Structure formats: C-alpha cells, structure tokens
Amino acid sequence: MLLSDNMTEEKRIHPHKFTLWVAMGSIVMMFAGLTSAYIVKKNQSSWLEFELPKIFWYSTLVILLSSVTIHLAGKSFKAREMGRYRNLITITAGLGVLFMVLQVLGFQNLEQRNIALTGVKSNSAASFLFVITGLHMLHVLGGVIAILVIFIRAYAGRVKQYSSISIDLVSTYWHFVDILWIYLFIFYNWIG
Amino acid sequence: MSNEAVFQAPAAAGTHHDVHGDHHGEHHHHETFITKYVFSQDHKMIAKQFLITGMVWAVLGGLMSVLFRLQIGYPDANFPWLQDLLGKWWAEGGKITPQAYYALVTTHGTVLVFFVLTAGLSGTFANFLIPLQVGARDMASPFMNMLSYWFFFTASVVMLSSIFVENGPFSGGWTAYPPLSALGDASPGSKTGMDLWLISMALFVVSSLLGGLNYIATVLNMRTKGMSMTRLPLTIWALFFTAVLGVLSFPVLFSGFILLIFDRNFGTSFYLSDIFVNGVGALPNEGGSAILYQHLFWFLGHPEVYIILLPAMGMVSEILSVNSRKPIFGYMAMIGSLFAIAILAFLVWAHHMFVTGLNPFLGSIFVLLTLLIAVPSAIKVFNWITTLWRGNIRFTPGMLFAIGFVSLFISGGLTGIWLGNSALDIHLHDTYFVIAHFHIVMGVASMFGMFAGIYHWFPKMYGRYLNNNLGYIHFWITIAGAYMIFWPMHYEGLAGMPRRYYDYSVWESFKQFADLNRFISTVAMIVFAVQILFLVNFFYSIFKGRKVTTQNPWGSNTLEWTTPINPGHGNWVGEIPEVYRWAYDYGKDGKEFIPQTKPIGDDESHH
Numbered sequence: 001m002l003l004s005d006n007m008t009e010e011k012r013i014h015p016h017k018f019t020l021w022v023a024m025g026s027i028v029m030m031f032a033g034l035t036s037a038y039i040v041k042k043n044q045s046s047w048l049e050f051e052l053p054k055i056f057w058y059s060t061l062v063i064l065l066s067s068v069t070i071h072l073a074g075k076s077f078k079a080r081e082m083g084r085y086r087n088l089i090t091i092t093a094g095l096g097v098l099f100m101v102l103q104v105l106g107f108q109n110l111e112q113r114n115i116a117l118t119g120v121k122s123n124s125a126a127s128f129l130f131v132i133t134g135l136h137m138l139h140v141l142g143g144v145i146a147i148l149v150i151f152i153r154a155y156a157g158r159v160k161q162y163s164s165i166s167i168d169l170v171s172t173y174w175h176f177v178d179i180l181w182i183y184l185f186i187f188y189n190w191i192g
Numbered sequence: 193m194s195n196e197a198v199f200q201a202p203a204a205a206g207t208h209h210d211v212h213g214d215h216h217g218e219h220h221h222h223e224t225f226i227t228k229y230v231f232s233q234d235h236k237m238i239a240k241q242f243l244i245t246g247m248v249w250a251v252l253g254g255l256m257s258v259l260f261r262l263q264i265g266y267p268d269a270n271f272p273w274l275q276d277l278l279g280k281w282w283a284e285g286g287k288i289t290p291q292a293y294y295a296l297v298t299t300h301g302t303v304l305v306f307f308v309l310t311a312g313l314s315g316t317f318a319n320f321l322i323p324l325q326v327g328a329r330d331m332a333s334p335f336m337n338m339l340s341y342w343f344f345f346t347a348s349v350v351m352l353s354s355i356f357v358e359n360g361p362f363s364g365g366w367t368a369y370p371p372l373s374a375l376g377d378a379s380p381g382s383k384t385g386m387d388l389w390l391i392s393m394a395l396f397v398v399s400s401l402l403g404g405l406n407y408i409a410t411v412l413n414m415r416t417k418g419m420s421m422t423r424l425p426l427t428i429w430a431l432f433f434t435a436v437l438g439v440l441s442f443p444v445l446f447s448g449f450i451l452l453i454f455d456r457n458f459g460t461s462f463y464l465s466d467i468f469v470n471g472v473g474a475l476p477n478e479g480g481s482a483i484l485y486q487h488l489f490w491f492l493g494h495p496e497v498y499i500i501l502l503p504a505m506g507m508v509s510e511i512l513s514v515n516s517r518k519p520i521f522g523y524m525a526m527i528g529s530l531f532a533i534a535i536l537a538f539l540v541w542a543h544h545m546f547v548t549g550l551n552p553f554l555g556s557i558f559v560l561l562t563l564l565i566a567v568p569s570a571i572k573v574f575n576w577i578t579t580l581w582r583g584n585i586r587f588t589p590g591m592l593f594a595i596g597f598v599s600l601f602i603s604g605g606l607t608g609i610w611l612g613n614s615a616l617d618i619h620l621h622d623t624y625f626v627i628a629h630f631h632i633v634m635g636v637a638s639m640f641g642m643f644a645g646i647y648h649w650f651p652k653m654y655g656r657y658l659n660n661n662l663g664y665i666h667f668w669i670t671i672a673g674a675y676m677i678f679w680p681m682h683y684e685g686l687a688g689m690p691r692r693y694y695d696y697s698v699w700e701s702f703k704q705f706a707d708l709n710r711f712i713s714t715v716a717m718i719v720f721a722v723q724i725l726f727l728v729n730f731f732y733s734i735f736k737g738r739k740v741t742t743q744n745p746w747g748s749n750t751l752e753w754t755t756p757i758n759p760g761h762g763n764w765v766g767e768i769p770e771v772y773r774w775a776y777d778y779g780k781d782g783k784e785f786i787p788q789t790k791p792i793g794d795d796e797s798h799h
Contacts, residue, residue: 013413014413015332015333015409015410015413015414016332016333016409018332018408018409018412018413019332019333019336019405019406019408019409022404022405022408022409022439023401023405023439025439025440026401026404026405026439026440026442026443027443029439029440029441029443029444030443030444030446030447031447032444033443033444033447033448033488033491034447034450034451037447037448037451037462037484037487037488040481040484040487041462041481041484044479044481045479046478046479047479118454118458118459118460119458119459119460120459120461120475120476120477121476122459122460122461123461123479124460124461124462124479124480127454127460127461127462128462131450131451131454131460135450
C-alpha cells in the first residue's frame with residue numbers, strides 16, 4: 001500500500017531517521033547528566049584546577065574537518081560519483097580514528113603532568129574529564145564502525161544501493177558526535 | 193513513509209529482517225520454531241516474551257517479599273524447612289539471616305520496579321498494543337525490538353545469577369546508594385553481587401532504550417491512514433509518554449552508573465570521601481559526594497515512577513470506557529494531564545532527598561512542583577469516575593481491575609500529598625508510611641493496571657478467554673489483601689517505624705506492632721498464593737481456555753479487534769484498515785459502539 005496521500009508521504013520522515021533523532025536526544029541526556037554532575041561537583045570542596053591538554057585543539061580541528069568530508073561524501077553519493085564517495089568516507093573514518101588517537105594523547109599528556117585520571121590519587125576534576133571524554137570517544141568509535149559498514153557495502157554490495165538513507169543516517173550521527181565534542185570542548189574551557 | 197515501504201527496505205539502517213512485502217498477513221514460509229518463538233521479530237510474540245519473563249520475575253520477587261515478611265511477622269519463629277530449602281546462607285537454623293534479609297529486600301525492589309513493572313508492563317503492552325492500535329504491521333524496527341527483549345533477557349539471567357554467588361546478591365537497597373554500592377568491603381553483598389547488579393542494570397537500560405526508541409518512532413511515524421494523533425486511543429498516548437520519559441531519563445541513570453563503576457573498579461572519588469571501613473581502615477578517597485549519586489539516580493528514579501504508572505493509566509482509561517459503554521470523559525484533558533505529568537516528572541526528583549541536607553529554600557520549590565502533580569492526577573481521577581458515571585457497566589475481570597486501579601490510585605495518591613511536604617517528610621522519611629504510599633500508588637496500582645490489561649487483551653493475545661470465575665476470585669482477594677497489607681503500614685510509619693530494619697521486636701517503641709506485623713505477613717502470603725492461582729488460570733487458558741469465536745468480543749472500537757482472531761506476523765490480511773474517527777464512539781446516536789474503521793455517516797450528530 002502506497003499512501004495515496006502525497007502530503008503525508010512528504011511530511012513523514014523515514015522511521016529509522018526518526019529513531020536516530022530520538023536516540024541522539026537520549027545521548028544528549030546522558031552527557032547533560034554528566035556535565036551537570038561536573039558543575040555540581042566543581043562547586044564543592046577540593047576541585048583541582050588544571051590546564052586542558054593543548055592537543056584537544058587539534059582534535060577539535062580534526063573532527064570539524066571530518067564533518068566536512070562526510071558531508072561531501074553524502075553529496076557525492078547522491079551525484080552517484082561512487083569513486084569520490086568511497087574516498088571521502090575512507091578519509092572520514094581515518095579522521096575519526098585520528099581524533100581518537102589525539103584524545104588518547106591528550107590523556108597521556110595529563111598523566112605526564114602528574115594529573116591522575118583514575119586511581120586513588122585522582123581528583124574527580126580529572127576523572128570527570130576522562131570519563132566524559134572517554135564516553136564521547138566510544139560514541140565516535142560507534143560512528144567509525146557505522147562508516148566501515150557502509151564502506152564495505154559500497155564495495156561488496158551485490159545489489160546496487162540507490163537509497164541514500166544509510167549515508168544520511170551515518171552522516172547525521174557523525175555531525176552529532178562532532179557537535180557533541182564542540183559542546184564538551186566549550187564546556188571544559190569556558191563553562192565548567 | 194508507509195509501513196510496507198519500511199518492510200521492503202530492510203537494509204536501510206543496517207538491520208536485516210525478512211522481507212514481507214509480497215506476502216503479508218498469515219502466509220509465512222520460512223518460520224521455524226526458532227524464528228517464531230525464540231528470536232521472533234513479531235511484536236506480538238516479543239510482547240508475550242516480555243510478559244512471561246515478567247511473570248517469572250513477579251513470582252520470584254513476590255516470593256522474596258513473602259520470605260522477608262516471614263522475618264518481620266514472625267521474628268522469633270524458626271522454620272527448619274527453610275534452611276533445607278534455601279541453604280545456610282539464606283536461612284540458618286530456619287531463620288532468615290540479616291544478610292539474606294537485606295539481599296531479599298534489595299532484590300525484591302530492583303526486580304519489581306525494573307523487571308516486572310517496567311519491562312513486564314510497558315515492554316508487554318507497548319509491544320503488543322502500539323502496532324495493533326495505531327494500525328501498523330510491526331514496529332519501526334522489528335530487529336531492534338527483538339534486541340530489546342534479548343538485552344532484557346540477558347539482564348535477567350545476570351540478575352538471577354547474582355542470587356547464587358557466594359556472598360549473595362547486592363544488599364544495599366534498590367537505590368544502590370554509595371558508599372554501600374561503591375565499596376566491595378562495605379558489606380558481603382557489595383562484592384560480586386553488586387558487580388552483577390550493575391551489569392544487569394546496564395543491560396536493562398540498553399533494553400529500555402532500544403524499546404523506547406522503537407515505541408516513539410512507531411507511534412509518530414507508522415500510524416495508518418486517518419489515524420491522527422488526536423484519534424489515538426489513550427493507551428497509545430500513555431505508552432508514548434512512557435517511552436519519552438524512559439528515553440530521556442534512563443541515560444542519566446546510566447551516567448550515574450558509569451561514575452559508580454569507576455568508583456568501584458578504578459579508584460576514582462566521584463561519590464567517595466572520608467570513609468572508614470571497619471576492618472579495612474580509612475580510605476584514601478577524598479572530595480567525592482554521595483549526594484551526587486542521589487541526584488543522578490532520582491533524576492531517573494522519579495520519572496521511573498511514571499514509567500511504571502502511565503501504561504497502567506492508559507490501559508485503565510481504555511478498559512473503563514469500553515466496559516462502561518461510554519466515551520472516555522475529557523479525552524483531551526486526559527492527554528493534557530499525561531503531558532503535564534510527563535513534564536513534572538523531571539522537575540520533582542529532589543523530593544526524595546529532603547533529608548539529605550538539601551537547602552530548605554530549594555526544598556520548598558520542589559514541594560511546590562511536587563504538589564502540582566496533584567492537579568493532573570486529580571483531573572485523571574475525575575475523568576475516570578465521570579466515565580463510569582451512569583455507564584452501562586460490564587463487570588468483567590479486566591474492568592474490575594481497572595476500577596481497582598482507580599481506587600488504589602486515589603488512596604495512594606492522597607498520601608503523596610503528605611509526603612510531598614518537606615516539613616512532614618522529615619518525620620515520615622524512610623518509615624513504613626513511605627512503603628505504604630509507594631506500594632499502593634505505584635506498585636499495586638500498576639499491577640492492577642497490568643492485570644486489567646492481561647484480562648482485557650488475553651483474547652487478542654491467545655485467541656482464548658481467561659476463566660472468569662478464577663478472575664473474580666483473583667480480583668477480590670487481591671484488592672482486599674492489598675489494602676489489608678498496606679493500610680496498616682501507614683499507622684506504623686506515622687508512629688515512626690523505620691523501613692529496612694531486620695527485627696522490630698527488639699525496639700520498645702515498635703513492640704506494639706508485633707501483632708500487626710504478623711497480620712500483614714499472613715495476608716501477604718495469602719495474596720501471593722492467589723497470584724499463583726492467576727498464573728494457573730493464565731497458562732491453563734493459553735491451551736485450554738474457552739475459544740474466542742468473534743473478532744471483537746468486547747464490542748470495542750479500536751483497531752486491534754479488526755485483525756483476525758489469531759493474527760499472523762503483519763497483523764492484517766490484505767490492506768491495513770483506514771481510520772475515520774476517534775476510538776471512543778460508544779453509545780453515540782443510539783448505536784452501542786462505532787469502530788474507528790467505520791466512515792462518518794451523513795446522519796451522525798457530530799464528530
């Protein structure tokens with residue numbers, strides 16, 4: 001049954017896209033919970049003030065750049081320039097991995113400066129940074145895996161995929177983790 | 193996007209399910225036992241899986257309450273057979289040990305709140321009713337729906353296994369406050385039992401989120417033609433708000449758990465500060481705040497109350513209207529009050545924390561917001577009663593449980609007004625008054641909603657009826673028992689009797705309640721036995737119950753009764769019916785009922 005009512009057809013977004021939006025709302029709530037806990041904790045005693053690793057600036061640039069590349073990848077897919085599309089999602093996934101590497105280097109930088117992230121000597125200021133940033137990294141990892149899935153499909157698909165839904169979903173999610181990091185970065189630097 | 197288009201694009205978001213495009217309804221070629229009963233993607237089968245798993249947990253959780261009531265009611269008695277049955281750790285010399293008592297109380301709470309009244313209630317009825325009542329062939333993502341059940345199942349297995357570990361299950365209360373939950377040395381139950389508790393709850397959160405996402409997407413995107421939001425039955429509205437609450441509040445609980453895991457396993461100090469453990473000494477953790485956990489926990493914990501209650505409210509609204517043969521009174525007010533409750537749910541969490549040293553000014557704001565909940569609640573009660581008023585009531589077992597729900601909701605809701613006042617709460621906090629309040633308004637009331645739903649939709653689930661006489665026995669003993677168990681607890685609480693104590697007989701102030709406690713325990717055992725009677729009825733009727741012979745046995749307007757008596761995967765044979773009216777045209781223009789699928793006639797008075 002195709003909906004004879006075309007208006008309805010246009011108005012409604014694909015259920016999977018919608019589900020993704022609700023899921024992103026859910027993820028926002030988790031980080032909102034953590035960052036508000038951060039604020040509550042910061043206003044209590046024995047909060048360690050320390051400088052953020054400089055390398056977080058680079059990771060911010062990297063993840064911003066990856067948003068541009070995945071956006072272009074989506075455009076190439078719709079223009080059916082499959083070669084360009086494959087290159088661009090490969091670059092995006094690569095930038096995602098680079099982002100995670102830079103975050104880990106940031107953690108190492110803190111440890112080198114004797115700011116313990118975990119363990120009994122740790123201050124919850126550093127632990128919060130570690131837990132929140134680490135959780136965000138896991139979400140980026142999820143995005144990388146999603147890119148790998150559509151990447152493999154772009155090469156190995158027996159049936160040609162003309163539906164842009166997968167790339168749209170992945171791209172939306174990727175922009176989301178990007179914006180989430182920007183929020184966290186601003187939060188660490190100027191709010192929290 | 194139409195329902196079929198979704199079914200025909202299975203690879204769209206990385207999910208792979210069978211393509212049903214060419215053969216809807218009852219024609220299924222490749223169904224094996226595994227795909228039909230185990231890894232089923234049919235929402236109706238998943239609903240039954242949730243229901244039966246929930247029942248298993250209800251029996252276990254109920255049995256636990258019987259065991260600890262045995263200790264409270266008969267603190268001096270010995271039951272040697274208990275040790276034979278449960279072993280030395282649980283019942284040494286036939287007496288529930290203190291450690292076992294706390295483990296039982298904790299597991300009873302966790303299991304009943306999360307596994308029975310969240311997964312068992314909204315898992316069952318959201319899965320069963322949403323596609324059937326909005327006119328969809330299945331959920332937005334049947335695969336995620338299947339995952340939701342199996343995450344719940346895994347969570348169940350982990351929780352169950354925690355009962356059998358050496359030091360017993362977690363015993364620090366269902367709220368799992370640190371430091372008891374954060375330090376393995378704090379108590380025997382805080383060791384492996386707590387690890388398993390956390391793993392189980394994390395899996396459970398994932399299950400709830402997967403389910404909730406699906407429910408929301410299905411209600412908003414997969415309604416059949418003509419089914420505008422304001423034509424939805426109230427069950428769907430309630431299940432929708434339930435899902436929204438879950439999706440927004442469970443992640444916050446999850447973040448609380450993550451910090452707890454770090455405190456437990458990686459030595460951080462989010463919740464820990466200045467702690468001395470007997471036998472271990474002073475701990476190095478500094479600067480943490482146990483109150484922080486309470487904030488994160490109750491930010492979920494309070495919406496959780498409505499996650500439990502709203503599905504029951506929705507089903508009761510539907511069942512009351514169908515069996516009063518009258519339209520629901522104040523349909524829009526019912527939606528509005530559900531919405532108001534859903535909003536307020538997020539703004540009242542600190543009323544669980546009045547005695548944590550909360551700023552009294554802040555406390556007074558939370559008092560105000562808490563008491564505001566009385567307004568939408570009163571609207572709902574008023575509308576239920578006015579729906580019954582001068583109705584042509586059919587007292588089916590489902591209807592009785594629905595009316596019982598209204599009674600319990602009023603009784604339990606009124607004491608909520610007491611507890612919502614921070615000044616009164618200083619006296620009543622952590623007493624039996626609280627136990628009585630939340631068991632009546634949330635626990636038993638929601639159980640009644642669930643029973644109402646089971647009795648009402650059993651014919652749709654299994655194509656057979658439950659036995660009515662057993663249903664009546666079940667209802668009357670359960671409602672009388674519920675009041676006999678929980679009503680006296682108000683007096684105990686007002687007299688200051690605290691919750692969670694192992695033995696009240698050693699306290700001079702509470703010796704007066706020895707007889708009352710024995711009475712409560714005895715009634716609890718009887719009520720538990722009657723629930724077993726219900727289970728017998730349930731499982732007997734699945735196979736041997738009276739067969740349903742008409743499509744629409746209750747004369748109901750909603751879409752689920754337009755499907756075949758035993759609907760296959762895909763629900764409708766042929767096209768999904770179109771909807772022309774709301775779900776509550778009962779007794780209109782002298783017609784007993786007008787199904788939603790009937791076009792508006794020229795002679796109708798108004799619509």
